[in-house]
Amino acid sequence: MSNLIEIRWHGRGGQGAKTASLLLADAAFNTGKYIQGFPEYGPERMGAPITAYNRISDEPITVHSNIYEPDYVVVVDDTLLDSVDVTAGLKPNGAIIINSTKDGAELKKLLKGYSGDIYKIDARKVSMETLGKYFPNTPMLAAVVKVSGIMSEKAFLDDMIGSFKHKFAKKPEVIDGNMKALEMALKEVTKV
Amino acid sequence: MGIRERLSGNEAAAIAMKQINPDVVAAFPITPSTEIPQYFSTFVNNGQVDTEFVAVESEHSAMSACIGAQAAGGRAMTATSANGLSLMWEMIYIASSLRLPIVMSLVNRAVSGPLNIHNDHSDAMGVRDSGWIMLFSENNQEAYDNLIMAHRIAEHQDVLLPLMVCQDGFITSHSIENIELIEDDKVKAFVGKYEPKHYLLNDKEPIAVGPLDLQTYLFEHKAQQAQAMRNAKKVIADVSAEFAKLTGREYKFFEAYRLEDAEIAIVCMNSTAGTTKAVVNHLRDSGVKAGLLKIRMFRPFPAEEVAAALKHVKAVAVLDKADSLNGAGGALFEDVVSGMYVSKVQIPTVNYIYGIGGRDTTEKDITKVFEDLKDIASNGEVNNPYRYLGLKEEI
């Protein structure tokens, strides 16, 4: 399965990394892909490091294990860079996408010699400007779509508006903000 | 042509239950099966099913309520995992001996202790001799399909046994994956109406259920249960064939994956079979004749058929996701080798205990098993037939 893309998410309990992985699976599913989206369950506590995974492919996926050699890694909280080996197994031709305000040199230092591509996005800024609250998962979702090219930006945005309408059926006032967060994040994510 | 969806294994099970629309669901929450009654209770609340949902105070009560409901003449379903099943244990035997075709979703999890919430098959293996039909499911699709077929099998007059559909906790129960659902009306037509011949709430025929059954009769009643289990084989084959006509998805007693010309083969159940398929494909690409035998129907156990399907293979590995702690081999291993022995099929066979308490099983692990099998096939020597896979150990 040469077209198989494997993604690993690192976040902290409560930041929505699991939800983001499920939304990504949803979006890819809606563009006709075979998908897996699953978290690694541990003791679930607010703030504890958590991991979630995605497999996305044009063909049925039969493997049922965690992902050890991902194509992409998404880090929802850059304080994890100190304590979690986020680049473990990350493919050299893959990329890591980090929610951070740190500059490139700092990030490289924290990634201890990782030689692949590094992308960053200030998800806090995007979230505060568009939603008025800190929900990093929405900007990070857009960032991984942009970097991985799993689907076109248009297909992604078209699908997400449908998902948000469904997800936020009881609070439609947040749909616009979330869509703006995605659009802004697609522009803000930059290669270090 | 079916409905393309993406659902977790638990969502798939709950949707199947919604489409089946049983008379009674009685359940108590336990990780990782909690979501099944949780989603189902939403369907009840929204009026999408006619089911009486009984929020019981324990799993013992859940199974007791199912027994009462089924004996009364209703269709009863439940879901549980691990220690929940342990607490049901007494009633599990009552359900099968009273010949009540209750259907359960068992989301497999390690039975404590020490306390663990993750997947292995120790819960299922604990009830393997309790007289329930046991179907195992590789993924969300199979968990769904097996549930749709469950009542037709369990309620058949030649069977009348309870049935559990197993899937791996978290690994498939909590993983969102593609699935093809069957339209509601087609499920309804396939499952059909439950028309028990004898039931407690029939005012035309007052009956007594569950009498004292001493030395004079219990042996004979157990023989009847055993016969019903043997009868279940044909019924499972027939219902599966009819299901294939409806959906195009074929289910046998087991799936023989690239096994026909295989020289080395793995026998396993549930999600590990999917990972093994990926490894088999890689090995085949490099010219290694690897194959897989994935058990779907664990009870009744297709002993003769398994032996026949493996008889041309040079070495077999049986993977057990529960240790019988007997110093001699896991439950699936014992079933496979005794089946082969009785059928006079003698092949070097090795047992691996793996995946205990949610220990992840990767393509690398499965590749290692096939590497071992190549060695065993080349010299015919097993040496140690009782091994571990993925255990941290000093060598």
Next chain:
Amino acid sequence: MTEDTINKDTPWQELTIGGNIYTAGNAVEFKTGDWRSTTPVFIPEACKQCGLCFPVCPDDAIPVNKEGKREDFNYDACKGCGVCAKVCPFKAIEMK
């Protein structure tokens, strides 16, 4: 085959499943009279037909006729517990 014809030699193929009993009210077929060690004796001359004895009989061993009057004991069912004799205000039942 029904439970009427089931006996200790019935082969497994002929038993009802789970030991189910498909005819209700058949306890009368099970003779429990031979469990009895003491026997109640009905003394009709002393009996006022007050109706206290038959409701307390655990084995329904005191037949009542269409006029609502009790008759002599059904010794096939009576286990000789003596409750009827205890409850009788007129000494119309004697345990022997």
